[in-house]
Amino acid sequence: MSKEDADMAGGSDDFAGKVVLVTGGASGIGLAATKIFAGRGAAVGIADIDAAGGQAAAAAINDAGGRALFVETDVTDEPAVKHLVDTVVSELGGLHCAFNNAAYGGRMVPFEQSTLAEWNRVITISLTSVYLCMKHEIAHMMGAGGGAIVNTSSGAGIVGCPRFEAYSAAKHGVLGLTKSAAMEFARSNIRINAICPGHTDTPMQAQLTDGDPELKEWIMSTTTTGRMANPAEVAAAAVWLCSKEASFVSGDSMMVDMGIVCR
Template identity: 40%
Template sequence: MSQLLSGQVALVTGAGAGIGRATALAFAREGLKVVVSDVDSASGEETVGLIRAAGGEATFICCNVTSDAEVKALVDGTVAAYGRLDYAFNNAGIEIEKGRLADGQEREFDAIMGVNVKGVWLCMKHQIPVMLAQGSGSIVNTASIAGLGAAPKMSIYSASKHAVVGLTKSAAIEYAKSNVRINAVCPAVIDTDMFRRACTSDPKKAEFAAAMHPVGRIGRVEEIAAAVIYLCSDNAAFTTGLALPVDGGATAI
């Protein structure tokens, strides 16, 4: 049992596809009310439709996480819709870098850092006061195994995920005595639409990706969702400041 309480409220950013969608659906299966957020309204509304079709309750709020005003409106809208915010999965992120550091472009740096770092910071900035006021809450941020080590030809992305780990750990300690827990998941290569598009241009990527994991395969979005549910649940009540690898053994090598 996950020990999430039916009727509680979860907010998921980047919930229009992939890990975000899988986690929104997982929260809904636990009986939670889910606020689905994404910069892409069509995909976000599709996630809401999937939740409702399965008998769950969900609302979509469009949000660009790089905008302070939009993130504030997202959190305020969540409270307005459901009265509280128990869990937040700050998952919105981008990955557009494909070359060595000296070949990088300033626009890539700004875009990656804007979504992956500023976006997580803004989300926590507005989520934490709500959780403090109600006396409890749990936040999970999406980092990456690229935030736990090196990621050649993805140096900016790696730096952004190291920053997410740093934000997570620092915030967790700041609020450790306030009954607000803050953790991160660090996925390896996961079977998402983004990954499949990459494999279309280079079929060998799928074989290489599988081989980099000692278990011999890439991960499934549902496996990351399960880790998020665990970190939010009372089963993880003594866990805060953790950057949890979900990586098929990749970081154990």
């Protein structure tokens, strides 16, 4: 674990005895979250389509004396998502928290050049997957006395994002899903929140601006500080929303962007 991740972990073991599931846990924000949860005592189920990255993430936690299990999963595939939840529950002993974080952004293109195939890909991976994960996580949590779920939206889920319509629509959808389910399951002791990261230094962000220095310059010009978040700074917000400190927080869309979209 890097010093940065260890600092985020805070040396506390407040997740001891808890089982947490992180989707998209092989990379970026999800990977940072797996380290923080594990550093705070959780057993961590890691889901991703990237088998090598997911196995490495689980091995790093297990080698450091923690407990992690990688389940190769395409979160757009309902039987696979059900298998994921069932496996985490049976192998790690429950499911107390879930961070539904996997997504696909695609590239920014003028709207008239966008295609239905790419629209469907973005919506399926970035929105439908969150619905599927929540459906099977909640089914377990309902029978287990409750839990906490955090979904990853985006600043693009709060404000419009020209040339990135499908992604912005998916991330707005994640907030609608989060708020509606938070109301529906409050009496079942299931808290459901979202984080809305700003630009974060991850492979997805690098892919977005790959080979386009003008786009990268424009993205940096939209930050308030001249830097992107590092993944652990964003993951820490999701961990807090899952923690006991957030026991009366549900239905929230927490911005983690140093004030980009609040202006």
